[in-house]
Amino acid sequence: MTQGTTDLAAERDRVLAELKALEDPRIRAVNQKHGDDHAVNLTELRAIAKRLKARPDLARELWAEGGTAARLLAILLLRPSHCALEELDAMLRQAGTPKVHDWLVNYLALKGPxxxxxxxxxxxxxxxxxxxxxxxxxxxxxxxxxxxxxxxxxxxxxxxxxxxxxxxxxxxxxxxxxxxxxxxxxxxxxxxxxxxxxxxxxxxxxxxxxxxxxxxxxxxxxxxxxxxx
Known part of the structure; x- marks a missing residue:
């Protein structure tokens, strides 16, 4: 494993820990009524994305983790030009929850080439x-x-x-x-x-x-x- 790979994995783990710390069971309970399972306030999640800016490398690491909040953040760290057709197709099939599905379609697929x-x-x-x-x-x-x-x-x-x-x-x-x-x-x-x-x-x-x-x-x-x- 190269130093760059190690640093990226460490950054991914820090971001995942930050998301975990933001989880609120009351938010999860509300979202579960709509078929979603994330427990992070979306305003706070967007604030993290604003701080990190466009980060396709980190986004793909977060997406691979599979959690809904991590995947929502991953979408915000990607830009439509970052994603190949086959990658977007695979991501939609992995989306899992309605919110991830909707963000992927509206933020990436709809605005991309x-x-x-x-x-x-x-x-x-x-x-x-x-x-x-x-x-x-x-x-x-x-x-x-x-x-x-x-x-x-x-x-x-x-x-x-x-x-x-x-x-x-x-x-x-x-x-x-x-x-x-x-x-x-x-x-x-x-x-x-x-x-x-x-x-x-x-x-x-x-x-x-x-x-x-x-x-x-x-x-x-x-x-x-x-x-x-």
């Missing part, structure tokens, strides 16, 4: 968790660069599959449904109709002053806001 290749690969994956990442990237395409995306075909898939899809995939499909309705006037009525008939997330508890994720309400509200600008 491989986003379209990953979108196509993940969208077609038989694993519904991996497919949900593909749908998330597809929703981004619908909003930002819809050219070349067959939105009618997406609505066909959503209409046929969303009701029985597992939760994470269902949520991602519903987001895509809403974004099509919001951004594509020609398909807005069909998107609203699909949302009404399927009823997915119709009764989702929504805090005051927040927009319901039920697609028809979401579509109408965002269109209304755009019309008042």
């Amino acid at each position: 491989h986003r379209e290749q990953l979108r196509e690969r993940w969208f077609a994956d038989p694993d519904p968790v991996i497919a949900s990442a593909g749908w998330a990237l597809t929703s981004d395409r619908v909003v930002k660069s819809p050219e070349g995306i067959d939105q009618s075909a997406l609505l066909d898939r959503i209409e046929a599959e969303m009701t029985d899809a597992p939760e994470r995939l269902q949520w991602a499909m519903n987001t895509c449904l809403a974004q099509i309705g919001i951004t594509n006037p020609a398909l807005r009525a069909r998107a609203r109709d699909i949302g009404e008939r399927l009823g997915v997330l119709r009764d989702y508890p929504t805090p005051p002053n927040c927009t319901s994720p039920f697609a028809p309400i979401w579509i109408d509200e965002m269109v209304r806001r755009a019309g008042t600008r």
Whole structure:
């Protein structure tokens, strides 16, 4: 083992000890209700990342440890340009918890040079968790660069599959449904109709002053806001 490797391992261990010291069982209890298991306040975790700055070498060491807090920190220490396509694909399959999955997609895959290749690969994956990442990237395409995306075909898939899809995939499909309705006037009525008939997330508890994720309400509200600008 070289001196550099030894120093990096020692730094990794110090950071892991710092994360361990920040664990709060009350935070873990709240997160477990949402399928996550980390016990570190995310503001404190972000403060560590801000101090360490971009560190792909340390990030990969932390990711290899496998803990949720360590992997969240690893994502913050990486930049999209640091990650090859195959590395990001492997990381998504190792993500384990919803928060790690979401951060990986939004902070690295979505902003990196491989986003379209990953979108196509993940969208077609038989694993519904991996497919949900593909749908998330597809929703981004619908909003930002819809050219070349067959939105009618997406609505066909959503209409046929969303009701029985597992939760994470269902949520991602519903987001895509809403974004099509919001951004594509020609398909807005069909998107609203699909949302009404399927009823997915119709009764989702929504805090005051927040927009319901039920697609028809979401579509109408965002269109209304755009019309008042």
